[in-house]
Amino acid sequence: MKYADEFRDKELATGLARAIRAKADPSRAYRFMEFCGGHTHAIARYGLEDMLPDNVRMIHGPGCPVCVLPAGRIDMAIALAERPDIILCVYGDLMRVPGSRGSSLLKAKARGADIRMVYSTLDAIALAEQNPSREVVFFAIGFETTTPPTAVMIRAAEKKSLTNFSVFCNHVLTPPAMRAILDSDTPIEIDGFVGPAHVSTVIGTEPYAPFARDDRKPVVIAGFEPLDMMQAILMLIEQVNDGRHEVENQYRRAVAGGGNQRAIKEVAALFELRDQFEWRGLGSIPASALKLRSALAHLDAELRFAMAERVVADNPACECPAILRGLKKPVDCKLFGTACTPETPVGSCMVSSEGACAAHWTYGRFRDHQRRLAS
Amino acid sequence: MSMHQRRLDLKTGCVDLSHGAGGRAMAQLIAGLFHEAFGNEWLARGNDQSAFDVATGRMVMTTDGYVVSPLFFPGGNIGSLAVHGTVNDIAMAGARPLYLSASFIIEEGFRFSDLKRIADSMGEAAREAGVAIITGDTKVVERGKADGVFISTAGVGVLPDGLDLSADKARPGDRVLLSGSLGDHGVAIMSKRQNLTFDTEIVSDSAALHGLVAAMVAAGGQGLRLMRDPTRGGLAATMNEIAQQSNLGFRLQEDAIPVKPAVAAACELLGLDPLHVANEGKLVAVVAPEQADTVLAAMKAHPLGRDAAQIGEAVADDHRFVQMATSFGGGRIVDWLSGEQLPRIC
Numbered sequence: 001m002k003y004a005d006e007f008r009d010k011e012l013a014t015g016l017a018r019a020i021r022a023k024a025d026p027s028r029a030y031r032f033m034e035f036c037g038g039h040t041h042a043i044a045r046y047g048l049e050d051m052l053p054d055n056v057r058m059i060h061g062p063g064c065p066v067c068v069l070p071a072g073r074i075d076m077a078i079a080l081a082e083r084p085d086i087i088l089c090v091y092g093d094l095m096r097v098p099g100s101r102g103s104s105l106l107k108a109k110a111r112g113a114d115i116r117m118v119y120s121t122l123d124a125i126a127l128a129e130q131n132p133s134r135e136v137v138f139f140a141i142g143f144e145t146t147t148p149p150t151a152v153m154i155r156a157a158e159k160k161s162l163t164n165f166s167v168f169c170n171h172v173l174t175p176p177a178m179r180a181i182l183d184s185d186t187p188i189e190i191d192g193f194v195g196p197a198h199v200s201t202v203i204g205t206e207p208y209a210p211f212a213r214d215d216r217k218p219v220v221i222a223g224f225e226p227l228d229m230m231q232a233i234l235m236l237i238e239q240v241n242d243g244r245h246e247v248e249n250q251y252r253r254a255v256a257g258g259g260n261q262r263a264i265k266e267v268a269a270l271f272e273l274r275d276q277f278e279w280r281g282l283g284s285i286p287a288s289a290l291k292l293r294s295a296l297a298h299l300d301a302e303l304r305f306a307m308a309e310r311v312v313a314d315n316p317a318c319e320c321p322a323i324l325r326g327l328k329k330p331v332d333c334k335l336f337g338t339a340c341t342p343e344t345p346v347g348s349c350m351v352s353s354e355g356a357c358a359a360h361w362t363y364g365r366f367r368d369h370q371r372r373l374a375s
Numbered sequence: 376m377s378m379h380q381r382r383l384d385l386k387t388g389c390v391d392l393s394h395g396a397g398g399r400a401m402a403q404l405i406a407g408l409f410h411e412a413f414g415n416e417w418l419a420r421g422n423d424q425s426a427f428d429v430a431t432g433r434m435v436m437t438t439d440g441y442v443v444s445p446l447f448f449p450g451g452n453i454g455s456l457a458v459h460g461t462v463n464d465i466a467m468a469g470a471r472p473l474y475l476s477a478s479f480i481i482e483e484g485f486r487f488s489d490l491k492r493i494a495d496s497m498g499e500a501a502r503e504a505g506v507a508i509i510t511g512d513t514k515v516v517e518r519g520k521a522d523g524v525f526i527s528t529a530g531v532g533v534l535p536d537g538l539d540l541s542a543d544k545a546r547p548g549d550r551v552l553l554s555g556s557l558g559d560h561g562v563a564i565m566s567k568r569q570n571l572t573f574d575t576e577i578v579s580d581s582a583a584l585h586g587l588v589a590a591m592v593a594a595g596g597q598g599l600r601l602m603r604d605p606t607r608g609g610l611a612a613t614m615n616e617i618a619q620q621s622n623l624g625f626r627l628q629e630d631a632i633p634v635k636p637a638v639a640a641a642c643e644l645l646g647l648d649p650l651h652v653a654n655e656g657k658l659v660a661v662v663a664p665e666q667a668d669t670v671l672a673a674m675k676a677h678p679l680g681r682d683a684a685q686i687g688e689a690v691a692d693d694h695r696f697v698q699m700a701t702s703f704g705g706g707r708i709v710d711w712l713s714g715e716q717l718p719r720i721c
């Protein structure tokens with residue numbers, strides 16, 4: 001497959017693995033967090049862990065939007081979808097995200113709620129046009145990458161003067177989540193970040209500067225292909241070895257320093273910051289999410305349908321908060337693989353295959369048994 | 376007893392509730408459309424059942440339901456799929472399929488022309504496969520109570536003497552053979568789904584596999600442990616099922632698993648793993664190591680096994696992990712599909 005296989009080449013990977021082994025100082029540990037779920041998935045699916053020396057460890061971050069969406073927001077969406085006048089449009093990976101008490105959109109759909117899986121924001125617009133007597137609500141979710149498509153949809157709805165369309169906005173921001181991890185009360189054990197791929201195509205490299213400058217953490221923005229990851233890890237090791245802490249861009253083929261200015265401006269025109277937003281596994285983070293600007297209140301489902309905010313506490317036995325900060329591994333959680341599996345996720349890290357626990361369960365759990373045998 | 380009756384309007388007519396009511400309209404639909412398409416001596420006798428001679432030795436029986444959406448897709452339709460799927464379930468035992476039944480649940484308003492296309496391709500698929508559809512049933516439900524047409528089938532076949540294939544028979548060291556490329560059926564269906572239409576050259580691999588199976592049995596019968604067709608849940612589900620039933624693990628080589636570039640590209644776009652995507656004309660065989668090369672050669676010599684490959688082997692493993700060496704050079708588990716990838720794929 002052209003333009004993909006080139007970044008999955010085994011020989012190049014072997015060469016990079018050799019370089020990483022040569023550069024990694026055996027007398028110290030390297031702990032890098034890949035923020036994005038896309039990176040977590042690539043690590044697991046291509047078996048990158050097997051190609052890294054033991055003292056280079058990847059910590060899987062919270063950058064999977066369905067994983068960090070709290071149960072309360074799912075409960076709000078279910079309550080809305082149960083109204084007979086509502087058609088709720090969602091991306092497919094939201095269907096199984098757990099709400100409170102074992103609920104999910106999938107189960108609500110089975111009980112009769114009109115919930116439609118869409119592949120594009122414009123499918124939701126088409127549904128609103130086809131169903132003028134129903135209220136069509138789009139469940140908007142995602143980091144900076146998926147906010148511009150929501151903006152396109154809002155513009156389309158305005159242009160068509162749709163009166164039966166609105167957005168349940170759950171867009172979140174990457175830099176505040178990285179800040180929350182670095183500022184957490186418990187000391188974190190992270191020596192550097194693999195920076196987001198797609199998010200950075202929108203926001204550029206500048207928003208990561210404070211992490212390098214103030215927190216003295218190297219950041220290397222990397223693409224989602226496995227060779228991108230390997231190269232970024234090598235670049236992070238070199239920064240650590242040199243005592244540098246800079247923002248470097250491995251993903252130059254897609255990320256420009258200033259990002260995508262048109263997308264940034266459009267998002268700024270339509271959205272504004274929320275004071276606080278709840279993240280599953282990370283708690284409430286200030287200025288970490290977006291809502292529609294007040295001029296667009298008629299398109300904001302939360303206002304239009306007076307949706308009451310719901311807060312549901314995370315399961316106290318769930319170790320996601322510690323896993324997301326690099327303090328624990330999935331196997332350290334007593335729910336992992338017992339009460340919490342991809343079929344019945346409890347914590348954020350098990351919700352989608354981009355979460356740390358689900359990726360480890362789905363692709364990597366054989367290593368736990370290998371380690372047990374080896375010891 | 377011939378009574379004047381207006382002919383079925385196969386061009387513009389459609390099924391109404393009377394076609395399932397047991398009256399003259401139903402008799403006309405059965406005679407004018409289904410018998411015509413399936414044409415054989417058993418149906419011609421017009422009974423509620425058909426009698427046939429019983430073979431000596433062991434027989435196999437299977438049943439299956441078809442609810443695929445859309446009904447027509449690149450490379451086939453629900454009718455040909457129903458025949459191939461049923462034949463393959465029989466063939467995976469190493470058996471020779473003989474007779475099928477077909478039961479239709481039709482939604483009021485379904486066009487005769489579409490029903491005829493479906494029945495005709497069922498008849499054609501059955502003739503090609505050398506099996507006969509010897510009994511059937513027709514029901515009509517109100518509009519909205521079904522989605523066009525659903526088909527239920529049953530099939531019987533006869534086993535060669537001494538052959539007893541079963542998914543609990545794999546042993547460590549056995550080789551895993553795959554008859555061809557993965558994911559064609561699932562991607563072909565997906566390319567025609569509402570909301571998702573995309574252009575692709577991929578057609579469903581829907582095909583009857585009993586000819587290929589017969590060649591494999593002839594080549595290495597005593598070394599064949601089991602066969603299974605990786606339909607819903609894909610190769611990943613099939614390998615995990617076998618691992619569970621045989622209480623062992625597997626080591627697969629990603630490099631050895633054939634996936635067409637167009638299928639790989641579609642999966643990449645849609646975020647799917649080709650190992651989870653459904654197939655309707657592929658089989659997995661687990662074969663004793665001594666016979667693996669012979670069986671593989673027999674597969675490659677058959678048109679439906681041209682791209683056959685050895686993709687891994689069985690290993691002792693209490694955890695029953697299906698592991699895979701990735702093309703990239705690492706290792707990973709090939710797990711069951713979690714949740715639902717695509718409803719109504721077959």
